[in-house]
Amino acid sequence: MLEKEVLRYLGCPEQSADSRLKTRISDSLQDLRKACTPRSVWRCFPLEMGTGSVQIGTLEIPGNSLRKHLRGCGQAVLFAATLGAQADFLLERMSRMDIGLAAVYQASAAALVERYCDECEQKIAEKASRKNLFLRPRYSPGYGDFPIECQRGILAVLDCPRRIGLSMTERYMLVPTKSVTAVIGLTRDRPDGTVSKCARCDSPACPFRKEPNDGSAE
Helix, strand or coil: CHHHHHHHHHCCCHHHCCHHHHHHHHHHHHHHHHHCCCEEEEEEEEEEECCCEEEECCEEEECCHHHHHCCCEEEEEEEEEECCHHHHHHHHHHHHHCHHHHHHHHHHHHHHHHHHHHHHHHHHHHHHHCCCCEECCCECCCCCCCCHHHHHHHHHHHCHHHHCCCEECCCCCEECCCEEEEEEEEECCCCCCCCCCCCCCCCCCCCCCCCCCCCCCC
């Protein structure tokens, strides 16, 4: 359930959530769904492995984390998605009203954008399957040694400002804030299905990390 993901973002065990918190989560998800206009864009490019970097179309990305993640892939998808500006307006309004409630709305928005990305990824997977290709889990700038600065190149290649209204500040913050950029590898190797996308992450200290056997996968 999406509510369970919101609790995870809040750092609250499901058994510790009282009825008041559950009601706040339900209300926040309802409000955000009404306010949001999710949009996404993606394109597939040839992938070449360099020494300490990968080349996706014309975009060269330094670092070994993404290179390792894409090992065995011949193509890669550049992907971007956003909940839209109205979500930011709602979150800003909540922050002025009630800090505790605002935290719930922030967690709900984070869960919603991840769920939307999952839905988009499923569509990409369905299209790839017609060519007997399989997806590696999406991998975003900022993970491992994948430079956060690379978001600018992804946004430019995908023409995100014009196509989905997504841009970035000089400090590399996405605008609207509840947005995601990522790389998704395409491979002919069938996934084993036993490892979650979070468990593949190179950030074991992340508080949102899921382990393969933690029971949190839906």
